[in-house]
Amino acid sequence: MTENQFIVAGYLGSKPELRQLPSGTDVANARLAQSYMLLGKNEERTNWFNLTFYGKLAHVAMQFEKGDNIHITAFLEHREWETKAGGKRNTYEVVVKKCHRIASTKTQSHGPDEDNLGSDSSTEQGTAGVLASSQTDDGWVV
Numbered sequence: 001m002t003e004n005q006f007i008v009a010g011y012l013g014s015k016p017e018l019r020q021l022p023s024g025t026d027v028a029n030a031r032l033a034q035s036y037m038l039l040g041k042n043e044e045r046t047n048w049f050n051l052t053f054y055g056k057l058a059h060v061a062m063q064f065e066k067g068d069n070i071h072i073t074a075f076l077e078h079r080e081w082e083t084k085a086g087g088k089r090n091t092y093e094v095v096v097k098k099c100h101r102i103a104s105t106k107t108q109s110h111g112p113d114e115d116n117l118g119s120d121s122s123t124e125q126g127t128a129g130v131l132a133s134s135q136t137d138d139g140w141v142v
Contacts, residue, residue: 010034
């Protein structure tokens with residue numbers, strides 16, 4: 001058995017950018033900062049993750065703003081490519097399967113029609129968030 005699941009919460013470094021693949025699929029990209037304190041030291045470190053949102057989730061991502069605190073469930077995908085100069089590059093992308101906003105950078109609160117795109121256990125527990133509500137064939141709520 002293998003499993004490729006990545007769960008993280010952090011702050012968006014910029015507003016997501018929307019584009020379309022040649023196939024017509026919508027894709028949004030954003031960077032997520034996740035900070036932590038080193039044990040036994042008074043030192044903070046930050047990890048940066050490249051997030052990719054496909055399809056309906058790309059439009060959900062466009063509702064997020066720079067600085068929003070979001071929670072995602074995703075999988076990691078490895079990509080390799082060649083530069084114009086012939087050098088080989090590779091990276092890991094975080095492909096988002098489920099997401100919601102934990103807290104907004106906006107000072108005003110969002111109404112339920114603005115923030116929720118579907119039901120989720122986090123909403124039932126009182127966390128206002130932007131959620132996608134469609135089902136995929138693999139059972140993920142995206």
